[in-house]
Amino acid sequence: MQNLRRASQWLVFLVFVFLFLNTEYKDNDVLAYAVNIFLRLDPLVAGAAVLAGRAVITLVWPALVVVGLTLILGRFFCGWFCPLGSVLDFTSATVFRKLKRRTQVPESWRRAKYLLLAFLFASSLFTLQFVFLLDPISIIIRSFTAAVYPAMNYVINSTLGPLYATPVAPVTEPVYGFLQRHFLAFEQPHFRMAGLIGFIFFGILAAEYFQRRFWCRNLCPLGAMLGLLGRSGIVKRRVSEPDCISCGRCERDCRMGAVEKDFFTTGRADCIDCMDCRAVCPEDAISFTGGVAAKGAGLDLSRRGVLTSLAIGAAAVPLFGSEAYRKSADPSLIRPPGALAEDEFLARCTRCGECMRVCIANGLQPSLFEAGLPGLWSPVLAPRIGYCEYNCTLCGQVCPTGAIKRLPLEEKKKVKLGLAEVDRDHCLPWKGDSECIVCEEHCPTDKKAIRLRDETVVTMYGETRSFKRPYVDEGLCVGCGICETKCPLTDRSAIFVTSRGESRADAPMLM
Numbered sequence: 001m002q003n004l005r006r007a008s009q010w011l012v013f014l015v016f017v018f019l020f021l022n023t024e025y026k027d028n029d030v031l032a033y034a035v036n037i038f039l040r041l042d043p044l045v046a047g048a049a050v051l052a053g054r055a056v057i058t059l060v061w062p063a064l065v066v067v068g069l070t071l072i073l074g075r076f077f078c079g080w081f082c083p084l085g086s087v088l089d090f091t092s093a094t095v096f097r098k099l100k101r102r103t104q105v106p107e108s109w110r111r112a113k114y115l116l117l118a119f120l121f122a123s124s125l126f127t128l129q130f131v132f133l134l135d136p137i138s139i140i141i142r143s144f145t146a147a148v149y150p151a152m153n154y155v156i157n158s159t160l161g162p163l164y165a166t167p168v169a170p171v172t173e174p175v176y177g178f179l180q181r182h183f184l185a186f187e188q189p190h191f192r193m194a195g196l197i198g199f200i201f202f203g204i205l206a207a208e209y210f211q212r213r214f215w216c217r218n219l220c221p222l223g224a225m226l227g228l229l230g231r232s233g234i235v236k237r238r239v240s241e242p243d244c245i246s247c248g249r250c251e252r253d254c255r256m257g258a259v260e261k262d263f264f265t266t267g268r269a270d271c272i273d274c275m276d277c278r279a280v281c282p283e284d285a286i287s288f289t290g291g292v293a294a295k296g297a298g299l300d301l302s303r304r305g306v307l308t309s310l311a312i313g314a315a316a317v318p319l320f321g322s323e324a325y326r327k328s329a330d331p332s333l334i335r336p337p338g339a340l341a342e343d344e345f346l347a348r349c350t351r352c353g354e355c356m357r358v359c360i361a362n363g364l365q366p367s368l369f370e371a372g373l374p375g376l377w378s379p380v381l382a383p384r385i386g387y388c389e390y391n392c393t394l395c396g397q398v399c400p401t402g403a404i405k406r407l408p409l410e411e412k413k414k415v416k417l418g419l420a421e422v423d424r425d426h427c428l429p430w431k432g433d434s435e436c437i438v439c440e441e442h443c444p445t446d447k448k449a450i451r452l453r454d455e456t457v458v459t460m461y462g463e464t465r466s467f468k469r470p471y472v473d474e475g476l477c478v479g480c481g482i483c484e485t486k487c488p489l490t491d492r493s494a495i496f497v498t499s500r501g502e503s504r505a506d507a508p509m510l511m
């Protein structure tokens with residue numbers, strides 16, 4: 001069973017990587033796989049989105065399967081199917097394999113994950129969704145999207161790319177070609193806040209130095225939720241008293257610290273069915289069956305601590321909700337096509353980064369403070385970095401909670417993300433400096449939303465010249481941002497997009 005569990009972890013991680021690499025445009029506007037399945041299996045994401053969004057979200061029905069199996073098998077998901085758990089186990093087994101951990105993490109720290117779960121429950125109940133900060137599935141997908149994959153892509157390109165003109169090219173070029181076809185991005189992706197997102201992810205991995213599965217034991221709210229659901233599961237750790245010789249190997253080798261000092265008592269909320277204790281037992285005294293189990297340890301939680309966490313979660317709503325309302329009028333807050341009204345969008349959005357990963361032009365970026373702290377890392381269009389491809393609907397296909405609706409292509413083309421505006425004090429033709437029609441050339445709408453008109457002006461040098469000056473037809477502009485992306489000026493674009501006139505129900509600015 002231990003080998004089967006290891007095989008399951010490797011298989012799950014390979015499936016995770018496969019789906020991650022296929023979360024991109026493949027010469028077709030329809031994705032062939034349910035690339036967001038891990039998020040849809042996540043009961044914490046599902047519960048928070050349903051509570052905060054005040055809606056039944058059919059997309060997350062697979063989470064009910066995990067809940068049902070947890071009620072039977074216990075907290076098995078963390079040991080067998082969590083991709084972040086697989087990465088943590090790999091890190092511990094390789095980087096920290098021979099480390100003798102001398103730092104003793106206080107047992108009281110285990111309470112933190114339950115208190116965090118209570119905080120997230122209360123805030124979600126009152127429509128403020130902070131699950132994205134601590135959900136492990138959101139963390140690993142967001143980290144791979146914004147930090148890990150772009151960094152690996154850059155390292156491989158900068159290492160293998162320059163070798164094409166060296167004597168080792170016959171060896172490296174086939175490898176490089178294979179990676180370009182199956183692994184590397186067509187263009188180097190880059191994201192704002194990649195350093196912070198990567199720092200948090202590698203900080204979670206580095207915590208293995210102090211304790212195996214430090215994150216899972218002490219901080220993971222999904223683990224806390226599954227532990228509570230699985231405490232009374234049918235399958236439990238069982239120790240045969242006549243066969244046990246009290247060697248202590250089960251307690252010493254338990255990666256979750258679920259085996260108590262007496263070797264018979266099991267912290268059922270912490271046990272992840274990893275089978276390590278069974279594998280190391282020299283007398284085969286341990287089994288995982290549906291029979292009568294040995295004693296189970298209770299939860300070390302105080303009523304005061306739980307009530308305080310609930311109160312803080314509820315109090316966070318008026319504090320941060322008002323900030324989100326104020327920030328919703330920020331003209332730089334340009335949401336993806338199909339995004340729900342701002343309050344509902346923030347209630348459902350898991351900040352997983354799937355939409356940013358799939359964005360063809362790298363235009364969707366994690367927000368900084370455009371939407372306040374409640375909107376941190378939610379997707380915004382940053383046109384100076386990239387644009388919204390006119391013939392693409394992929395972001396709506398990968399959103400696991402429906403925060404971004406899946407739109408038919410013809411409907412998507414009519415959605416206004418905002419409006420473009422020409423900065424006449426900066427635009428080359430309007431200043432009389434030189435000809436430029438780049439924005440008009442790239443405008444993708446069927447009838448050009450950016451148009452040109454011939455005007456004769458006297459330049460600053462006293463010359464009389466005719467320029468084709470661009471202007472925006474606001475009735476046709478959809479705010480895709482390609483004009484701002486392609487503007488050749490290197491400092492700031494002479495044409496820019498704001499959320500003015502967006503199609504969403506609570507458009508922050510009027511036309």
